[in-house]
Amino acid sequence: MTQYGFFYDATRCTGCKTCELACKDYKDLPVDFSFRHVYEVEGGSWQQDDAGFWTTDSYTYYLSMSCNHCDEPACTHACPTGAMHKDTDTGIVSVDKAKCIGCGYCAMACPYDAPTVSKEIGHSAKCNGCAERVAAGMQPICVEACSGRALFFAPIDELPSGEGRADIAPLPAEDFTGPNLYLKKCVSMQPVATDVAISNILEVM
Amino acid sequence: MATAFHELPLALFTTLASIGAGAFISLAAAFFTAKFSDGQLARIDKLTLVPAIVVVVGFIAAFFHLANPMAAFGVFGGLGRSPMSNELAVAMLFAVAMATYVIMGLAGKLGGARKGLVCATAVLAVLFAVFMGLAYGMATIPTWSTPWPVAQMIGYALLGGAAMGACVLAFSDALDAAVDGTFKSALIAFAVIGAVLAVAGLALMYSGAGSVSNAFVAGTDLAAGASGAFYVAVACLVLACAAVIAAALGKGGNAASAIAVILAFAGILAGRFVFYALQISVGISF
Numbered sequence: 396m397t398q399y400g401f402f403y404d405a406t407r408c409t410g411c412k413t414c415e416l417a418c419k420d421y422k423d424l425p426v427d428f429s430f431r432h433v434y435e436v437e438g439g440s441w442q443q444d445d446a447g448f449w450t451t452d453s454y455t456y457y458l459s460m461s462c463n464h465c466d467e468p469a470c471t472h473a474c475p476t477g478a479m480h481k482d483t484d485t486g487i488v489s490v491d492k493a494k495c496i497g498c499g500y501c502a503m504a505c506p507y508d509a510p511t512v513s514k515e516i517g518h519s520a521k522c523n524g525c526a527e528r529v530a531a532g533m534q535p536i537c538v539e540a541c542s543g544r545a546l547f548f549a550p551i552d553e554l555p556s557g558e559g560r561a562d563i564a565p566l567p568a569e570d571f572t573g574p575n576l577y578l579k580k581c582v583s584m585q586p587v588a589t590d591v592a593i594s595n596i597l598e599v600m
Numbered sequence: 601m602a603t604a605f606h607e608l609p610l611a612l613f614t615t616l617a618s619i620g621a622g623a624f625i626s627l628a629a630a631f632f633t634a635k636f637s638d639g640q641l642a643r644i645d646k647l648t649l650v651p652a653i654v655v656v657v658g659f660i661a662a663f664f665h666l667a668n669p670m671a672a673f674g675v676f677g678g679l680g681r682s683p684m685s686n687e688l689a690v691a692m693l694f695a696v697a698m699a700t701y702v703i704m705g706l707a708g709k710l711g712g713a714r715k716g717l718v719c720a721t722a723v724l725a726v727l728f729a730v731f732m733g734l735a736y737g738m739a740t741i742p743t744w745s746t747p748w749p750v751a752q753m754i755g756y757a758l759l760g761g762a763a764m765g766a767c768v769l770a771f772s773d774a775l776d777a778a779v780d781g782t783f784k785s786a787l788i789a790f791a792v793i794g795a796v797l798a799v800a801g802l803a804l805m806y807s808g809a810g811s812v813s814n815a816f817v818a819g820t821d822l823a824a825g826a827s828g829a830f831y832v833a834v835a836c837l838v839l840a841c842a843a844v845i846a847a848a849l850g851k852g853g854n855a856a857s858a859i860a861v862i863l864a865f866a867g868i869l870a871g872r873f874v875f876y877a878l879q880i881s882v883g884i885s886f
């Protein structure tokens with residue numbers, strides 16, 4: 396199986412959220428949910444020394460993320476119907492709407508908040524890697540829209556080289572699900588389990 | 601607590617299913633330890649429809665949780681892999697045994713098959729409770745991925761079932777005959793063990809949530825938001841246990857067992873709200 400995945404270059408991302416809006420527009424999503432989110436992560440503190448000088452180790456960085464089409468997806472494991480499934484050719488995780496009962500187990504289980512399930516939609520919905528565009532030789536709409544060229548999507552052995560799988564705060568340790576989100580880290584990025592804050596929490600929830 | 605109220609249908613399902621299914625555990629113990637007249641047996645069999653209806657109402661409540669219930673026949677597709685498929689498969693086995701037992705009882709055809717059938721139904725009721733607890737065993741949700749949800753569900757089935765079982769016997773004019781012998785100790789044991797498992801399981805989960813957090817939500821905040829429901833659950837479960845003990849000791853008449861059912865329902869439902877309120881992911885959850 397060829398496993399497709401995303402690559403995110405945090406040194407190029409400006410946090411403009413064009414990827415998120417391009418996805419919403421292309422997928423015709425309602426205002427209250429989104430397949431891709433751009434998280435604004437921040438932390439650190441200010442200290443004053445004895446002489447009265449202030450120093451800081453504060454930081455901020457962006458993380459643009461949708462479904463990570465994991466090697467061991469928590470959503471497919473939890474799904475009782477098999478509606479949430481991993482494509483055997485591409486490794487893309489997507490929803491079979493006809494099978495989905497809308498129980499929400501996939502959304503509960505996913506540590507990346509990728510699936511959304513509601514009565515209004517009537518089934519689980521999430522990023523499918525723009526499978527139809529990729530099949531036609533194009534890039535997912537988020538990748539194509541990114542003005543900073545910070546996003547890539549390809550079979551994982553063809554992605555640009557970086558620092559490996561996403562293992563940064565606020566994400567879980569990569570060994571929970573094996574996310575196919577690979578990173579080039581910026582200097583601000585903090586390791587998993589760092590006590591970071593999300594400054595745009597209302598925007599991403 | 602907003603998450604918890606969103607899960608109201610599931611909270612109702614797990615509450616009603618544990619009380620209704622648990623009743624068959626107490627009834628099985630009664631049939632193995634007490635002697636009933638034919639008239640009492642006939643009345644018990646008629647009233648056994650009540651816990652069966654409680655279970656069915658629980659199943660109906662679960663349907664209201666689904667965004668697309670029309671596809672529900674596919675829920676067994678994940679058997680062996682999905683904890684939810686496993687839970688529902690055991691639920692179906694229990695429902696078949698329960699329906700067989702209740703229908704044969706209503707038709708007056710249980711005869712010598714009574715003990716065997718009620719015993720099978722009781723065993724499946726325990727398994728159903730275990731699998732309801734296991735249904736949320738997701739490694740990505742550390743507050744749920746512990747033995748405590750299973751302890752809670754077994755406790756709810758034993759305590760709620762003792763209350764409902766005592767109620768069925770009391771309103772069949774058969775509780776006095778039943779508690780004349782060793783069933784008295786059995787009923788008290790179910791109530792006490794059930795209350796201990798339920799309260800301890802809930803308290804350990806509740807206190808454990810304080811050490812879990814992600815960048816979006818802190819377990820301490822979730823626990824603080826659910827504190828009212830937690831204390832209501834503990835109080836109602838303890839009082840339900842006391843009411844079952846009163847009924848077993850022949851005090852309080854039919855009212856004691858009826859009050860026990862109401863308290864058990866309130867306590868378990870509050871406990872289920874606490875459970876859903878403490879959902880916190882290893883990654884992103886709100």
Ligand code: SF4
Binds near residue numbers: 477479490496519
């Ligand atoms: S909502 Fe649909 S895709 Fe998600 S777990 Fe339930 S059946 Fe599976």
